[in-house]
Every structure is written in structure tokens, then in C-alpha cells.
Amino acid sequence: xxxxxxxxxxxxxxxxxxxxxxxxxxxxxVGSRDPEKAREHATEYEDELDSRDIDGDINGxxxxxxxxxxxxxxxxxxxxxxxxTVEGIEGNLDDTVLVSPxxxxxxxxxxxxxxxxxxxSVTALAAAAAPDGIPVVGAFHNLAAGRLADLDATLDWDVLxxxxxxxxxxxxxxxxxxxxxxxxxxxxxxxxxxxxEGLTPLLINVAANNxxxxxxxxxxx
Amino acid sequence: xxxxxxxxxxxxxxxxxxxxxxxxxxxxxVGSRDPEKAREHATEYEDELDSRDIDGDINGxxxxxxxxxxxxxxxxxxxxxxxxTVEGIEGNLDDTVLVSPxxxxxxxxxxxxxxxxxxxSVTALAAAAAPDGIPVVGAFHNLAAGRLADLDATLDWDVLxxxxxxxxxxxxxxxxxxxxxxxxxxxxxxxxxxxxEGLTPLLINVAANNxxxxxxxxxxx
Numbered sequence: 001x002x003x004x005x006x007x008x009x010x011x012x013x014x015x016x017x018x019x020x021x022x023x024x025x026x027x028x029x030v031g032s033r034d035p036e037k038a039r040e041h042a043t044e045y046e047d048e049l050d051s052r053d054i055d056g057d058i059n060g061x062x063x064x065x066x067x068x069x070x071x072x073x074x075x076x077x078x079x080x081x082x083x084x085t086v087e088g089i090e091g092n093l094d095d096t097v098l099v100s101p102x103x104x105x106x107x108x109x110x111x112x113x114x115x116x117x118x119x120x121s122v123t124a125l126a127a128a129a130a131p132d133g134i135p136v137v138g139a140f141h142n143l144a145a146g147r148l149a150d151l152d153a154t155l156d157w158d159v160l161x162x163x164x165x166x167x168x169x170x171x172x173x174x175x176x177x178x179x180x181x182x183x184x185x186x187x188x189x190x191x192x193x194x195x196x197e198g199l200t201p202l203l204i205n206v207a208a209n210n211x212x213x214x215x216x217x218x219x220x221x
Numbered sequence: 222x223x224x225x226x227x228x229x230x231x232x233x234x235x236x237x238x239x240x241x242x243x244x245x246x247x248x249x250x251v252g253s254r255d256p257e258k259a260r261e262h263a264t265e266y267e268d269e270l271d272s273r274d275i276d277g278d279i280n281g282x283x284x285x286x287x288x289x290x291x292x293x294x295x296x297x298x299x300x301x302x303x304x305x306t307v308e309g310i311e312g313n314l315d316d317t318v319l320v321s322p323x324x325x326x327x328x329x330x331x332x333x334x335x336x337x338x339x340x341x342s343v344t345a346l347a348a349a350a351a352p353d354g355i356p357v358v359g360a361f362h363n364l365a366a367g368r369l370a371d372l373d374a375t376l377d378w379d380v381l382x383x384x385x386x387x388x389x390x391x392x393x394x395x396x397x398x399x400x401x402x403x404x405x406x407x408x409x410x411x412x413x414x415x416x417x418e419g420l421t422p423l424l425i426n427v428a429a430n431n432x433x434x435x436x437x438x439x440x441x442x
Binding site: 109111156157185187191194198199201203205206209216218219 | 329330332333334335377378381406407408409410412413415416417419420422423424426427429430431434437438439440441442
């Protein structure tokens with residue numbers, strides 16, 4: 001498949017680009033509002049893979065161009081950029097599955113709390129912003145981006161997938177399952193997204209309160 | 222230590238009574254509003270352990286008597302019984318740590334959602350109901366009670382502990398760590414309880430949406 005990483009120049013985009021290219025046969029395109037920045041990051045990701053003797057072409061374009069003919073577009077942007085990112089790419093969405101990994105959180109006295117938008121969840125916000133007929137799937141919310149982006153780190157994590165379109169969910173579950181050390185789990189419809197997103201502040205709180213733990217994910221057992 | 226399981230006649234109480242007696246040296250007392258029911262369940266738990274050649278005395282009393290001289294009292298009751306359960310035992314709380322494992326949830330169209338009380342979390346509700354000076358710790362929220370109560374089942378779970386009294390948290394972490402296959406993790410102050418409680422509906426949704434999974438807990442990795 002062709003996978004566009006909109007806003008793919010941050011840690012989450014970097015981690016997904018590196019691992020999808022290393023572990024799967026999917027074609028990865030890095031998107032950014034600034035096409036020059038996207039190209040620079042794509043080249044840097046290729047160089048990182050090349051230094052490990054891993055072949056893989058990663059191209060960089062502006063978000064709209066990156067999404068052109070993509071099977072899946074992952075919105076690796078903060079919640080407050082979701083709507084304008086979707087607006088910028090909607091002309092190029094055609095049988096594309098949109099994936100929302102963002103979470104709303106706030107920190108008070110060192111403790112992270114889940115802070116959903118009025119839509120109920122950030123995934124629901126993405127679904128509201130998407131054009132009619134374009135499925136939105138919530139996934140990749142609970143990955144510690146730093147560890148994801150470090151190819152020396154082994155993963156042992158579950159990725160939770162939520163959404164109202166069963167075929168789109170299955171497509172994204174297949175994508176996540178392709179990453180070494182990751183298992184995709186169905187977590188229900190879009191209405192179940194708040195509990196999935198709320199796991200992210202919990203991961204941060206647990207890492208902050210236990211000396212021997214950092215960059216956490218979870219396994220369901 | 223002496224551990225009172227208030228409302229300890231349900232699955233959570235049964236699981237904690239059986240496993241604490243089997244895996245630790247703590248003394249377990251089963252409490253119920255109805256002392257006769259408490260005695261019956263205590264005897265049944267003893268019989269279950271005896272059938273596995275495990276020695277252990279488990280006594281049953283009404284909740285107030287069960288809590289007398291207890292080091293820890295675990296409130297194994299639904300959220301809507303928390304306040305009256307605390308009221309029923311408060312005369313016997315003396316250097317006792319109260320533990321709140323309850324979660325507020327609602328189900329809509331087959332999907333579970335976290336439904337906290339106006340206090341912010343059920344753990345905060347318990348803290349508000351407790352007499353001054355009695356520490357309240359949130360723990361054991363995310364254990365699948367059915368698997369916990371089945372001594373043939375092996376556990377591979379983390380127990381998240383929240384609360385504002387560091388000594389009380391440490392006492393409860395030690396208690397949880399004593400159960401075979403359980404690791405206690407500090408998850409922050411009382412303000413972090415909603416994210417801990419919100420994990421429970423997520424566990425139920427994941428179990429409901431994946432054919433090969435049931436009675437889930439989590440490991441942080």
C-alpha cells in the first residue's frame with residue numbers, strides 16, 4: 001500500500017516512516033505543510049535506514065501531494081491542526097483511509113489528564129472534519145514516539161484500532177500488525193475512542209512515577 | 222497485615238481473598254452488610270483453598286467488624302454503595318488504609334464508556350467519603366474479576382496505584398506485589414485516578430472485539 005504521513009516530520013512520523021519501511025513492503029510518503037521540510041526529513045529517514053543497510057525509497061511532498069493516490073493517510077499532527085490538515089488534503093482523498101493518532105491532554109502539577117474536545121474524542125473530531133464517504137480510523141494513539149523512532153529499540157506493544165467502518169479498521173489493523181513487535185487489537189467503534197485516547201496520559205503518568213520505566217506502551221493479556 | 226474485604230462476597234472479593242491467602246501471609250477477613258453471608262463466603266473460600274491443599278483461615282463478619290484492627294480495608298462495592306459502606310465502617314477505622322477499586326461505566330450499543338462521578342473519579346468519591354486523616358488509595362480497578370477468582374488461571378498483570386498519601390500508596394503497592402503474577406505500578410496522585418479507572422471499559426471493549434481475548438488486564442512495557 002501507499003502510506004502518506006501527513007505532518008510526518010515529527011517523532012511519530014519519523015518512527016512510522018522508519019519502521020514501516022524497514023518491516024513492511026508499503027511505500028511511505030512524508031508530508032508536511034512545507035514541501036522542502038518534507039523532502040529534508042524523507043532524505044534523513046532514508047539516510048538513517050541506509051546506515052543500517054536497509055533499502056527503501058521515502059519521498060517527501062506537501063501534505064496534499066503526499067496524499068495523492070495514498071491508500072492510507074495518517075494525520076501525524078496535533079489535535080488543533082487536524083481540521084486544517086484535513087482541509088488541505090481533501091481534494092486528493094479518493095478511497096483513502098484517514099488515520100487519527102492524536103490525543104488531547106493537559107498537565108497540571110506534573111500529572112497528565114485526558115482532555116477530549118467537545119466532539120468526545122480527537123478521533124471523532126477527525127471524523128467530523130473528513131469529507132463524506134472518507135472513513136476515519138483511530139490508531140497509533142498510545143505509542144511512545146521516542147522509542148518508536150529509535151530503530152535500536154525493540155517494541156512489545158499493542159496498537160488499539162477504533163472506527164465505524166469495519167473494512168477501514170481491518171486495513172489499518174493490517175498496517176499496524178506489519179510492524180515488528182506490534183499487535184493490532186480492535187477496540188470498538190468511534191464511540192470507544194475516548195478510552196483509547198485516555199490511555200496515553202496514563203502511560204505518561206506511569207512512566208513518570210516509576211524509576212525503571214520510560215517510553216511505555218501496553219500489552220493486553 | 223490484616224486485610225478487610227468490605228463487600229468481599231463478589232468476584233473481586235473472592236479473587237483477592239483466594240489469592241492473598243494463597244500467595245501471601247496476610248490475614249484476610251471477608252466483610253458484608255449481612256454477617257451470615259460473609260461467613261458463608263469465607264467458609265466457601267476456605268473450602269476452595271482446602272481442595273487445593275492450601276491452608277488458610279478466612280473469617281467473615283459484617284463490614285464494620287471485618288474492618289476492626291484492619292491495616293487495609295478494600296471497598297469491593299459498586300460506586301453507588303461507596304458512601305454508605307464507608308459510613309458503616311468509619312467507627313472502626315484507625316490507621317487503616319482504605320482502598321477503592323470501583324469504576325463508573327455505562328454501556329451503549331455494546332460499547333463501554335467511562336462514566337466518572339462529579340467528584341472526577343470513583344476514587345475521589347471514596348476519598349471525599351472517608352473521615353479526615355484516613356488515607357484513600359485507588360487500586361485493583363483493572364483486574365478481570367472472573368480470572369482473578371479462578372485459581373487455575375495464571376495472571377500476568379500490572380496493578381495501578383493512585384493516591385495522595387505516599388506511605389499509604391506504598392503499603393498498597395506492597396500488597397499488590399505479593400500476588401503471584403501481579404506487579405504494582407505507581408500511577409500518580411488522586412488527580413490521576415480518572416485515567417486509571419478509564420482503563421477498565423477499554424479492557425472490556427478490547428475483550429469484546431477480539432475473538433481470542435477475554436478477561437483482560439494489561440502490562441506496561
